[in-house]
Amino acid sequence: MAHHVLTPPVTEAQVRALAVDDTVTLQGTLFGIRDATLIHMFDRGRTTRFDLAGHAVIHTAPNVKPVTRSAAHPAGYAPVCVGTTTSDRMERFTRPLMTGHGVRIIVGKGGLREDSLAAFREFGGAYLAIIGGTAALETTWVEAIEDVDLDDLNPESLWRFRVRDFGPLLVAMDSRGASLYDDVRRAAADRRARILASLGVAGPR
Amino acid sequence: MNIDPAVVEDVAKTLYIRALKILPPDVKAGFDRLAARERAPTAQRVLATMIDNIAVAERTDNLLCQDTGVPIYEVRIGRNVAVDGHALKTAIRAGCERATREHPLRSSIVHPLTRRNDQTSCGIDVPVIHIDFVAEPDVLEIVMIPKGSGSENNSFLRMAVPAEGVDAIRTFVIDCVLAAGGKTCPPTIVGVGVGGTSDLCVALAKRAATRALGTHSPDPDAAALESALSSAVNALGVGPQGLGGDATAFAVHIELAGTHITMNPVAVNMQCHSARRARATFTPAGVAWGF
Numbered sequence: 001m002a003h004h005v006l007t008p009p010v011t012e013a014q015v016r017a018l019a020v021d022d023t024v025t026l027q028g029t030l031f032g033i034r035d036a037t038l039i040h041m042f043d044r045g046r047t048t049r050f051d052l053a054g055h056a057v058i059h060t061a062p063n064v065k066p067v068t069r070s071a072a073h074p075a076g077y078a079p080v081c082v083g084t085t086t087s088d089r090m091e092r093f094t095r096p097l098m099t100g101h102g103v104r105i106i107v108g109k110g111g112l113r114e115d116s117l118a119a120f121r122e123f124g125g126a127y128l129a130i131i132g133g134t135a136a137l138e139t140t141w142v143e144a145i146e147d148v149d150l151d152d153l154n155p156e157s158l159w160r161f162r163v164r165d166f167g168p169l170l171v172a173m174d175s176r177g178a179s180l181y182d183d184v185r186r187a188a189a190d191r192r193a194r195i196l197a198s199l200g201v202a203g204p205r
Numbered sequence: 206m207n208i209d210p211a212v213v214e215d216v217a218k219t220l221y222i223r224a225l226k227i228l229p230p231d232v233k234a235g236f237d238r239l240a241a242r243e244r245a246p247t248a249q250r251v252l253a254t255m256i257d258n259i260a261v262a263e264r265t266d267n268l269l270c271q272d273t274g275v276p277i278y279e280v281r282i283g284r285n286v287a288v289d290g291h292a293l294k295t296a297i298r299a300g301c302e303r304a305t306r307e308h309p310l311r312s313s314i315v316h317p318l319t320r321r322n323d324q325t326s327c328g329i330d331v332p333v334i335h336i337d338f339v340a341e342p343d344v345l346e347i348v349m350i351p352k353g354s355g356s357e358n359n360s361f362l363r364m365a366v367p368a369e370g371v372d373a374i375r376t377f378v379i380d381c382v383l384a385a386g387g388k389t390c391p392p393t394i395v396g397v398g399v400g401g402t403s404d405l406c407v408a409l410a411k412r413a414a415t416r417a418l419g420t421h422s423p424d425p426d427a428a429a430l431e432s433a434l435s436s437a438v439n440a441l442g443v444g445p446q447g448l449g450g451d452a453t454a455f456a457v458h459i460e461l462a463g464t465h466i467t468m469n470p471v472a473v474n475m476q477c478h479s480a481r482r483a484r485a486t487f488t489p490a491g492v493a494w495g496f
Contacts (some may be wrong), residue, residue: 021247036320063271063311080309083271086355086388110355110387110447131254132355132390132446133479134269136262154322155311170247172448181387184449188383188441194436195379201372 004166008105009054012124015104018171020178024128025167030107031147032060032159034085037150038093041158048149048158053102058130060087060110061155064145074159077145080159083135086110086119087127095119109133111172111181120175127173129180141166206343206489208288210296213347216485216492217300220349221240221276221326222308224483225268228259229496231418232455232480237480239392239445239452248450252392253489255445255478273313274351276301276332277415285342294334297347301325301332345487350415356393356477359385362407365469374399374471375434378457381473382438387447390477394418395438395454398472401462410474413458415482417496420458427459434459445478456479 004018007027018024031052040046063080067073087108094116097103104125106112109132120126130138147160172180236259240252260271278297284289287417305326314328315321322474326332361381365373378397385391396414398406422428434457444450455478464470484495 060271061311061313063268063273063309065309079313081268081271085272086358086390088388089358110391129446130446131251131258133270133353133477134254134258136265136267136269137254137258138271140261140265141268154324155313170448180448184443184447185383186388187449188386188443191441192379192383195440196376198440199375199379199433199437201375 008056010104011054012104014044015126016124016175018064018126018174019176020171020174020180022171023168024171026163026169027166028162029055030161030166031055031057032062032082032161032162033057034059034061034151034156035089036156038090040153041179042093046150050147050149050158050160052097054104056105056128057097057103058107059087059090060159061085062159064155072144075145075148076078077148077170079139079142079145079161081121081135082139082142084109084130084132084138086113086132091116097125098125107169111179117173117179120173121164121177124169124175126175128169129172130169206283206286206345206487208286208293208345208487210289212291212492213293213296214300214303216346216347217297217349218304218307220347220483220485221301221304221310221351223494224349224351224481225273225310226262226266227483228479229417229482231496232303233259235418235455239455243451245444245450247448248444248452249451251445251448252452266329269481271311272353272355273310273326274353274375274481275314275357276326277333277350277352278334279348279350280334280336281339281346282336283339283341283344286345288345290336297334298327298332302327343489347485349483351481352389353477353479354391356475357402359389359475360407360410361473362403363471364403365471367467367469369469371430373469374430377471378434378438378473379441382441382443382453385475386443389475390479391443391447392445392452392478393454393455394476395434395457396474396476397434397457397459398474399459399461399470400464401470403470404474405462406470407474409460409462413460414474414476416458417482418455422459422461424461427461431457431459
């Protein structure tokens with residue numbers, strides 16, 4: 001249960017060193033992506049001027065406030081409330097994010113599925129769990145919105161955040177085929193029959 | 206008592222922002238109860254972070270969660286209230302739009318086919334506005350609920366048949382909580398609708414999921430089922446965020462409606478741990494704020 005401080009872009013070796021139950025704090029650059037961002041990138045052929053290779057992306061669509069561009073707000077947006085959305089909807093985009101753009105880390109909540117876990121193992125990647133619904137806290141880790149692309153999709157734009165002490169995040173899926181979500185799901189499914197019996201549910205279910 | 210739509214508009218705006226920033230006291234108390242009995246170390250840390258976030262939101266005057274949700278307004282009108290119903294609905298919509306523009310808030314509402322976001326938090330029939338009537342004379346109450354999508358995406362309906370009995374309800378609730386896993390942002394309030402028509406059953410589940418913690422069904426059989434299912438759900442081990450632990454749900458709430466002799470419908474709708482709710486009560490003395 002090691003703690004890692006990572007400043008993306010990270011190398012394959014750095015991300016393969018992460019194991020479930022480790023914790024991670026991110027420093028520097030973090031990209032924000034969301035359903036529409038990914039649909040437009042991978043289903044509609046949109047491209048981005050950002051280089052995501054070796055980077056971490058977070059499943060988010062933030063609350064932002066348009067402001068005059070300045071050193072503090074280079075993209076013309078101030079972060080209001082930056083949180084994290086349920087990752088599961090975006091499962092099918094993990095592999096193309098890794099193979100097409102070299103993404104190494106996905107930050108999200110609720111976990112991803114088998115194909116993401118396989119992609120993490122094949123190419124070297126990890127899923128870092130943040131606590132969903134704790135956006136007020138998460139926002140205090142975001143220093144600035146440095147840049148934004150595909151902003152016609154606002155709030156589902158492709159965001160480039162500058163973060164400081166972003167975490168601790170929990171390594172919940174790693175490049176060795178381990179997933180805390182699978183472990184919990186299997187254990188819960190194993191308890192189902194006993195729990196239904198305790199409720200007096202008759203017969204095989 | 207006369208109700209001025211201009212005041213309703215201001216109240217509808219304020220309610221949306223208040224709901225997004227201040228968690229109701231019953232939910233805070235629910236967190237304390239779950240944290241006190243949680244045994245898993247990871248889950249203890251997750252719950253502590255959630256509790257910390259509630260304080261950070263209040264201290265920094267920020268939103269608890271980035272998800273501004275689907276805005277829902279529930280209006281209850283007393284018997285001695287004079288109000289232009291159409292103007293009331295228009296005012297609520299205008300207040301919702303103003304909150305979005307003036308705070309500003311993320312507009313989470315899009316056209317369902319084109320996915321176009323008008324950046325107003327409004328859309329076709331959104332905000333959702335429910336209007337009901339109550340026996341008290343001089344009161345008009347508006348409850349605002351920003352319903353988070355992570356939990357809303359895990360909504361379920363099963364048109365069971367009478368031969369399956371109450372066991373169908375018990376089994377369905379357990380299986381829905383298992384299927385939802387961490388996607389609903391647990392610990393959740395598991396709302397269960399039992400009876401009615403298909404649409405009413407789903408609406409009951411939503412009503413149950415957004416009921417204050419500590420409230421129980423007035424029907425003794427349903428109350429007993431609430432209690433049994435609350436214990437059962439929390440024995441599954443899904444835990445906060447689906448990362449394992451005891452605290453899977455604050456509670457299971459059940460709402461009932463009569464149903465047909467051939468029907469046995471059950472619906473599940475969940476409310477995430479950011480179980481947000483804000484209330485404004487109009488009386489002749491003015492507007493009072495609550496949850």
